[in-house]
Amino acid sequence: MHPLLNFKSRKAEQAKEIARLSVEADTARDRRDWATAAEAYRKVLKAKPERADLWVQLGHAEKERGNHGGAGEAYNQSLRLDPTNADTLLQIGHLRKLQGAIDEAGAYYLQAAELDPSLRYALDELRSLSLRGVEIDQNRLGEVVQAASKARRRPVSRRKKEADAPVDVTNLLSTIAQIDGDQERLAQLENAIRAGAEAQDELRAMIESQKAEVHLVFDISDLVGYFKNARLPTGIQRVQIEVVSGLLREPDLRFDVSVCSFSSARDHWVEVPTDLFLRLSDLARSNGDMAEPEWLDALEELTVEIDLGEAFDFARGAYLINLGTSWWLQNYFLHVREAKERFGIHYIPFVHDMIPIMTPEHCTRPLTQDFISWAMGVFSHADYFFTNSEASKRDLISVAQTLGYTLDTDQVHVVRLDADFRKATIATPIPSTLKRYGLTEGGYVLFVSTIESRKNHLNAFKAWLQLLKDHPAKDVLPLVCVGNRGWLNDTVFAQLDGNPELRSKVKMVSKVADEDLANLYRACAFTIYPSSYEGWGLPVTESLSYGKAALLSDASSLPEAGGDFADFFPLGDQGAFMFSLERLMFDREYRRSREVRIETGFQPRPWADLGREISDQIGEWFGQHADRPMVHPRPDLGHYHWMRRNEATSIAPGMVSPEVFRTGTGWSQPDAWGTWTKPGGGTLTFNLDQVEGPLRLYVGLLGLGTEDTDYIVSFNGVPARTGALGRGTTQWIPMTVPPQDYASGSLHVGIWGSAKEDFSVTTGGVDTRVVSVGLIGFMICREDDYASRVAFTEALTFEDLPNLAEARRLNL
Incomplete structure (x- = not known):
């Protein structure tokens, strides 16, 4: 070859x-x-x-x-x-x-x-x-x-392009009068602005340069949590989206506005880019499809920002405003204290209601416990409060008084949620929506609400069964219930599932897009809202915005939400409910008279007005009130302080969460037994400014689950006791605190462990915390208070510390 x-x-x-x-x-x-x-x-x-x-x-x-x-x-x-x-x-x-x-x-x-x-x-x-x-x-x-x-980023959708379109020229020109600048140059810009985007950009830059050094930071933590499980905003989520979006798109020149979210896994706030927030807000209102690629991409971008972004550095004296909720974040107040110490921030929560305290029977036990934990801390951390109704304001002040706090009236400002829910344009025709849900125009009653016990769906079902007994079925309008599942709703669905007659006249609908919901309001006969407790009642305002008669209970804030334009019945009076229901359903002339009353008298506010009211009120507070310094709490001498997560389901005078003694960022969130320190150690700070003489301090430590560790307990940075903890072992350490260690009025107790444990290894990534020595609790008393010392050591000996902690909570 x-x-x-x-x-x-x-x-x-x-x-x-x-x-x-x-x-x-x-x-x-x-x-x-x-x-x-x-x-x-x-x-x-x-x-x-x-x-x-x-x-x-x-x-x-x-x-x-x-x-x-x-x-x-x-x-x-x-x-x-x-x-x-x-x-x-x-x-x-x-x-x-x-x-x-x-x-x-x-x-x-x-x-x-x-x-x-x-x-x-x-x-x-x-x-x-x-x-x-x-x-x-x-x-x-x-x-x-x-x-x-x-x-x-995917190709920009039509909706995104509209959201990012140049600001209307009229809006831009209206800002000129607010800028104290070169009038001649401003006049030139006024002429040039209509010529192209370059002039608009220059004007925007001038606006930015003229802003006052007052920073508003909106915390959207619970909105981020909501988006992980749902898309279409309801209630509190809608308030946040509308108010913050309005302030971002039509900025108030007095303020610099930022958006942030608290990462419970990383224990700090992270800034959320405003363009991302606006894009998510627009997408959230468009439809409820959780699998839409554009939505998933934006949600993933948000998750990356929060999980990988730098810790947010507040501007000095910034106002941290939480329009949502934070009671589910166990370490939230620890970091509010830290931000107050580092940046001098002002903390302003928006209290939408006090439901878990005022009506705990309508809430799950864990929710009530977490809310009470929040209530025990909020009054010592908040500089001011926003709330949504006079009823909520009364409840807020009542809870504060029960816990031993006095709120000045000028610390609480009511922002009524009487906003305009109508859409300027609705691309979806009414017939398309009605066909989708099998309805006819004017042929149904609408009940918009999360499905949970306090909303009184059961009373509504009872009323419809009575209607079917008293009237021919063909004359009884169907009830359309729009809302996602909330708390304690099993009996609602059980009654519906077990009654074919009821099912023939009740339709349950969820995940309804904004445009479809608007059409359902526009095409209904009237609405009902028989709730037993509300902070405001957004569906009431929504109904009135669309000119629809509304039948409400007279509970809590609903008379404020409905005003002179709604029909009311006394809560619990089923006969009065039936009378008003039959009148609206069968007396068309009466119903039309109520609609005319709404059309001629009801004037909902633009959402932007709510944002302006919030910023105006902050402007009024700014500089008019002395800053409230963060005062370290005073421990109850002679009483055991259990450092665990709250388990109380009711409030009592003088209740204080032990977590308030934690300072710095060296603490993990409280657990059912106590709280872990982070590697590097944690610090407790006690206010002892009116105490004299030597003290006796008992500190309970818990060892790690995977390895032995050494520990150091220090007073004001100086080691007071050292030792070793075996795996999973408990050790109570008695120490004498000499008067010179708290001569300044405060005592800083440091707790440090030499080893650490990564929970992600033992939990398969479910719990990502990395922790060191755990703190079970502490007791501090005068050294000569032998009664307290004996009671405490006996409780230790007989493993009766839980009862000792309960006695403290009940002031026994």
């Missing part, structure tokens, strides 16, 4: 053999036969050592069969051949994490994300490590987050 032909033949055979080995390697890999796969990949690489992708596959096989050294060599060889391959860096990161080199793993993940910001797995790993407290270069990480956000 000719030598050339012989060479080609050998080459062909080699190619066939390499192809066979490649198939063998891939097949073994797919059936997870890692040893066979590794051997086959090595044979292929002997002939094709330049194949970076095959070196990665060899690395996988070696890693999976436990040969971490071989895996590292293979990955590194791939990286030498192709230094810019993000996937190879990702795989090395996985290997280093598996080997326990978490910091190195983070560095490789960061490099991978820098090379390819769209590499989702690298971002997920960075988020996971960040939540576990691994230090990652924040500057580089911030650039990665921005690049990932850009890479994730």
Whole structure:
């Protein structure tokens, strides 16, 4: 055979053999036969050592069969051949994490994300490590987050383009009068602004430069939590979206406005880009499709921002405004205290209601417990309060008084939620909505509300059953209940499921888009709202905005929401409810008279007015009231303070949450037994400014679950006691506190442990906390208070500390 032909033949055979080995390697890999796969990949690489992708596959096989050294060599060889391959860096990161080199793993993940910001797995790993407290270069990480956000953006939708369109010229020109600037230049801009976006941009820049140094920071933490499980906003979520969106799109020149969210996993606030907030808000109102790609992309971008963003640095003296709720965030007030200490912020919660305290029978036990924990802390942290009705204001003041606080009337401002819910334009025709839900125009009664016990769906069902007994079924209008499931609703659905007659006249609807909901209001006969307790009652205002008669109970704030335009019945009076219901359903002339009354007299406010009222009130508070310093609390001498999460389901005079003694950022959130410190230690601060003489302090420590640890308890930074804790063991440490240690009026007790535990390892990532020594509780008393010391040591001996803590709570 000719030598050339012989060479080609050998080459062909080699190619066939390499192809066979490649198939063998891939097949073994797919059936997870890692040893066979590794051997086959090595044979292929002997002939094709330049194949970076095959070196990665060899690395996988070696890693999976436990040969971490071989895996590292293979990955590194791939990286030498192709230094810019993000996937190879990702795989090395996985290997280093598996080997326990978490910091190195983070560095490789960061490099991978820098090379390819769209590499989702690298971002997920960075988020996971960040939540576990691994230090990652924040500057580089911030650039990665921005690049990932850009890479994730889909083609701009029509709705997005409309939201981002240039600000209306009239609105821009109206700001000129508010700017104290060069009038001649402003006149030039007035003429030039109509010529193009460049002049608009210049005017915007001038507006920014003229803003007062007053910073409003809106905390949307609960809105972020809501978006993880739902999309269409209801109640409190709608208030936040509308008010904050309005202030961002029509800025008040006196204020700089930011949006932030508290990360419970990372224990700090993170800024949310305003354009992202506006995009999410627009998407949330458009429909309820949780799987829509555009929605998922925006939600993922938000999650990345919160999990990887830098801790938010408040401007000095900023106003932190929470239009939603924070009672479910166990470490929230700890960080409010820290922000007050570091930045001098003012904290202003918007109290929508006091339902879990005023009507706990309509709430789940955990919800009531968390809300009471919030109530025990809010009055010592809030500088001012917003609330939505005079009824809510009365309840807020009543709860404060029960807990031993006095609120000045000028500390609480009522922002009525009488906003205009009507859409300027509705693209969806009414017939399309009615066809979708099987309804006819004017042929149904509407009940918009979350499905939960306090909304009184059961009374509404009872009324409809009575209507069916007293009138021909064809004359009874169907009841359409629009709302998602809330708390304690099993009996509602059980009654509906068990009664075919009721089901024939009641339709339950959820996840209704804004446009469909607007059409359901426009086409209904009238609305009902028989709730037993409300903070305001947004569906009432919504009904009146669309000119529809509304039948309400007279409970709590509903007379304020309905005013002279709604019909009312006494709560619990089923006969009065039936009378008013039949009149609205069957007396069309009366119903029309109520509609005319609404059309001619009801004047809802634009949502932007609510935002302006909030900013105006802050402007009034600004500079007119002395800042309220954060005063460290005074412990009850002689009483046991259990550092656990609150379990009380009712309030009592003098109740204080023990968590208020924690200072700094070295604490994990309270658990059912007590609270863990973070690596680096935690500090308790006691106000002892009117105490004299030596004190006796007992501190209860809990060891880690995975390893032994040393501990140090210090007074004002000076070690007072040291020792060791075995795994899972408890140790109570008695110490004498000499008067000189609290001569300044305060005592700072530090608790530090030498070891740490990563809960993500033992919980499979469910709990991402990294913790050190735990604090069960403490008791401090005068050294000569032998009665308290004996009572406490007896409780320790007989394991009766829970009863001792309960006695303190009840002031026994």
